[in-house]
Amino acid sequence: MEKPFCRLILGAVITLCQPFIQAQATEPVLTPSVSFYYGNDLPTELLSQFDWIVVEAANVDATELRLLKQHGGQPLAYVSIGELDAWRGADVTLPPTALVAKNEAWNSRVADLTDPGWQDFLIEALIRPLWETGYRGLFLDTLDSYRLFAPEGAAAERQQAALIEIINRIHQEFPGIQLLLNRGFEILETVHDDIIGVAAESLYRGWNPATDTFGAVPEADQAWLYQQLSRVRDQYGLPAIAIDYVPAANRELARETAQRIHAEGFIPWVSVPELNQVGVGLIEPIPRRVLVLFDKEKTEAGELANTNAHRYLAMPLEYHGYGAEYRDVNGELPSDVLHGRYAGVVTWFNDSLSNGATYHAWLRQQMENGLRAAIVGNPGIPLSGALGSLMGLQELNGLAAQTLTVIDHDALLNFEGFSQPSPLPQTSYRLVGDGLTAHLTLRDDNSGDTVVPIMTGAWGGLASYPWVFQEATEYQHRWNLDPFAFLTRALALPEMPVADATTENGARYWMTQIDGDAFVSRADLPGTPFTGEKMLSDILMRYQVPTTVSIIEGEVGAEGLYPQYREVLEPLARRIFALPWVEVATHTFSHPFEWESLVEGEMAGQGETSAGFNYNMPIPNYRFSLEREIAGSTDYINRHLAPANKPVKMVLWTGNTLPPEKALAIADELGLRNINGGNTSVTHSNPTMTRVSPMLRPQGRYLQVYAPQINENVYTNNMLGPLWGYRRAIETYQITDHPRRLKPIDVYYHFYSAASPGALRALHQVYEYVETQETLPLFASDWSDVATQWYSTGIARRLDGGWQIRGADHMRTLRIPSAMGWPDLNRSSGVAGVRDLPSGRYVALTGQGDAEVYFTSTAPSLPHLRHANGRIQAWQATSPARLSISLAAQQVPLTVELGATQGCQVSAPGARQEQRGDSTFLHYRQPRPERIEVTCAVR
Incomplete structure (x- = not known):
């Protein structure tokens, strides 16, 4: 059941990045960014970017409240001071004298503010639970509802005095609480020192609830409210917030209105009357999520x-x-206005939906509110009726493929080749609306009709089955459609800085990870050493780069399959984990092969089904338990194998690598990062983007992080041959770097790669190739943090033309289109540098969490970081002429390129300096943190 909305008179969400200090009239007025959102299922990744965030607390759970505060923002809970909403009233007991009138427009009852019972209700039943939940700010609404029964004179004055008394009592009961008012202009002279700001609705654009229409506010009303807000700002030195309303689909009008409010010196919030849309304020958060719908019952x-x-x-x-x-x-399906919350909705169904009528109505409503859709494959519903009219399509069913002839297509087709699909009956469309672009046009030879299976328009885009792919076999596909271009067109993706998880400081990430499988196996080499021994001597000691190593407790420990080898394997594992460049990880207890089968069936010890299929290692007397797999194996490694100061940092998923939400929750509770899954294995013999997996698999509130590239198992046909096949991972690194850098480098393998000369040689070849590349080596746990934070990093467009970045301490890179220009280092903050690469222009952030980025048409002339194989630990630009940097590479000697250093003095003790053009190159011999000082003549 949906949670109810609060009364919608004024809403403003504001988040304080620092403790609020009451401004005096002679001081500059604090101008926090403010948002108001009363909807369900909060988009915390967007709202948390604001300074003040006004919410309906009934719609916010404890996790959401924590996430709203994650970047220093201040949530303010809505409290109706003068009315009792109908949805609240069912369980409320009040004296009969407390509620004295009815507000028909909002179906609420109006309170007598002088009534002690009502005042006690406000404090004890409404505000105290909010305080105990963790709210330290309130948005006080319906302050003037008393005018419905006491419009003026002595009766109105008594209500105003009671209102002042209520505000004073709130402060007495809850010291330090911050109060934002909706209007309350009549009492400002008395309470202005007790509040943090005032909001009012409909300065320039409003909504008439009686007629359900939007429009311009009459000039006389504009002038009156302008005067009141100016008094708030100028006389009392308080933030003055104007909340205006425009139709959900008209985002451009919302931006124009916000700009107009801002130009007058007020803080804007422009949204819909229900305040269930992420609107436009001093910032406009870019929706970085796409709502992807899938048909679970047919998957x-x-x-x-x-x-x-x-x-x-x-x-x-x-x-x-x-x-x-x-x-x-x-x-x-979410019922709030999704335009402004999501970049769009994406679907790719394989069949008709069982709830087609419900989905049809939902999709139409969201499209009418401005949400764009990218519909691929089978739409799942007929695109007919009102929805078809909105899209400008006439559906034609049952077309015979053998009678269809391609007569035209544009650059969206022929991405990886183009071929006509096998002769299957299909649905196509006649374009009957305006503004549609056909990307593939066919002629039906039977009817002579011109039909279009792939098109885009103002509502989004449609790419129909079976024209999306070429399908050679069940597992071999190639794109007819360019998915990058189609999604850009269909969703009208804006030009913006793109959060990037492949690169940092102009260098491509490089991680190395070893799954624990076959640690107990013998190598097919002289002396038949354990593979762990061979891996230690030949690989780990030779390539001293950050490496995440895991073991399977069921192979190594006393409770596993091979207790007879424990006295050899445990000391070997301890030697490996003691290496400074090795990070400790678990590969679970029994190495689940099919997580979902084990979890759903609660399999017995050997993991047998009635059919006798093994879903995990057949460990005697073991009954499957997620806690034992993750927490238990972690505890074993920490107690018996890991150095005391270096506990388990990660879990490397096993088998089909589809851990359920509970497994991710257990890992998160233990503070473990996670990785593995996906199947990125694109090669020159199969150079298709269908072989490049995504980065993340969300499960509830948790994220599984996929490995950037797959392990040697795929390249060697499950080690059946060719055993040298892993060297083809080099092709995967190349294809996922150019023309688009899609992935970092992941040297990912098992201990069984040390079991044969061919596999071991291939591993050397992979390392030797990667060492020739410009990389930033890091542990897999660090990249897991980057990938996880990437999902929620906030990027917002500022009204002054800049860009606000929130939550970028792990994820530290923006990739920008060259048309946006270069970062303006004079105006920007939190920006370390920029580097042009064949795959794009990469802006390096300082890793301080927040940044503000402005762009200019010219490359930076101030000293900046162009490239480093290490991460920034500290960054301080004391002036345009002085720069102090601390950098550290993980386990390898640091190398740095500083740009625009001509005429500057670079102090870098211990480094060999080299000047080339306007760049200073620094080369260090030791893998340790380094301090660099740059001093320039004033420019």
Whole structure:
């Protein structure tokens, strides 16, 4: 059931990045960014970017409240001071003297503010629970509702005195609480020192509830409210907030209205009357999520990883900077206004939906409110009736493929080749609306009709089955359609800085990870050493780079399959984990092969089904338990194998790598990062983007992080041959770097790669190649943090033309279109530098969490970071002429390139300096943190 909305008179969400200090009239007025959102299922990744955030607390759970505060913002809970909403009143007991009138427009009852019972109700039943929940700010609404029964004179004055008394009592009962008022202009002279600001609605654009129409506010009303807000700002030195209303679909009008309010010196919030849309304020958060709907009941095992949308569309969306948020189309679909919250909705169904009528109505309503849709494959519903009219399409069913002839297509087709699909009956469309672009046009030879299976328009885009792919076999596909371009066109993706999880400081990430499988096996080499021994001597000691190593407790420990080898294997594991460049990880207890089968069936110790299929290692007397797999194996490694100061940092998923939400929750509770899954294995013999997996698999509130590239198992045909096949991972690194850098480098393998000379040689070849590349080596746990934070990093457009970045301490890179220009280092903050690469222009952030970025048409002339193989630990620009940097590379000697240093003095003790053009190159010998000082003549 949906949670009810509060009364909607004025809403403003404001978040304080620092403790509020009451401004005096002679001081500059604080101008926080403010948002008002009363909807369900809060988009915390967007709202948390504001300074003040006004919410309906009944719609906010404890996790959402914590996330609203994650960047220093201040949530303010809505409190109706003068009315009792109908949805609240069912369980409320009040004296008969408390409620004295009815507000018909909002179906609420109006309170006598002088009534002690009503005042006690406000304090004890409404505000105290909010305080105990963790709110330290309130938005006080319906302050003037008393005018419905006491419009003026002595009666109105008594109500105003009671209102002042209520505000004073709130402060007495809850010291330090911050109060934002909706109007209350009559009492400002008395309470202005007790509040943090005043909001009022409909300065320039308003909504008439009686007629349900939007329009311009009459000039006389504009002038009166302008005068009141000016008094708030100028006489009392308080933030004055104007909340205006425009239709949900008219985002451009919302931006224009916000600019107009801002130009007058007020703080804007422009949204819909229900305040259930992420609107436009001093900032406009860019929706970085796409709502991806899938049909769970018609998906193998109900698993989103088995859907076409996840396998094939999530990766191009991630490249564009958008994370997928998955919902089962058969479940409850979000009812709030989604335009402004999501970049769009994406679908790729394989069949008709069982709840087609419900989904049809939902999609039409969201499209009417401005949400764009990218519909791929089968739409799941007929695109007819009112929805077809909105889209400008006439559906033609049952067309015979053998009678269809291609007569035209544009650059959206022929991405990886183009071929006509096998002769299957299909649905296509006649374009009957305006503003549609046909990207593929066919002629039906039977009827002579011209039909279009792929098109885009003002509502989004449609790419119909079976024209999207070339399908050679069940597992071999190539794109006819360019998914990158189609999604950009269909969703009208804006030009913006793109959060990037592949690169930092101009260098491509490089991680190395070893799954624990076959640690107990013997190598096919002289002396038949354990593979762990061979891996230690030949690989780990030679390539001293950050490496995440895992073991399977069921192979190594006393409770596993091979207790007879424990006295040899445990000391070997301890030697490996003691290496400074090795990070400790668990590969679970029994190495689950099919997580969902084990979890759903609560399999017995050997993991046998009635059919006798093994779902995990057959460990005697073991009954499967997620806690034992993750927490238990972690505890074993920490107690018996890991150095005391270096506990388990990660869990590396096993088998089909589809851990359920509970497994991710257990890992998160233990503070473990996670990785593995996906199947990125694109090669020159199969150079298709269908072989590049996404980065993330969301499960509830948790994120599974996929490995950037797959391990040697795929390249060697499950180690059946060719055993040298892993060297083809080099091709995967190349294809995922150019023309688009889609992935970091992941040297990912098992201990069994040390079991044969061919596999071991291939591993050397991979390392030798990666060492020739410009990389930033880091542990897999660090990249897991980057990938996880990428999903929620906030990017917002500022009204002054800049860009606000929130939550960028792990994820530290923006990729920008060259048309946006260069970062303006004079105006920007939190920006370390920029570097042009064949795959794009990469802006390096300082890792301080927040940044403000402005762009200019010219490259930076101030000293900046162009490239480093290490991460920034501290960054301080004391003036345009002085720069102090601390950098550290993980386990490898640091190298740095500083740009625009001509005429500057660079102090870098211990470094060999080299000047080339306007750049200073620094080369260090030791893997340790380094301090660099740059001093320039004033420019």
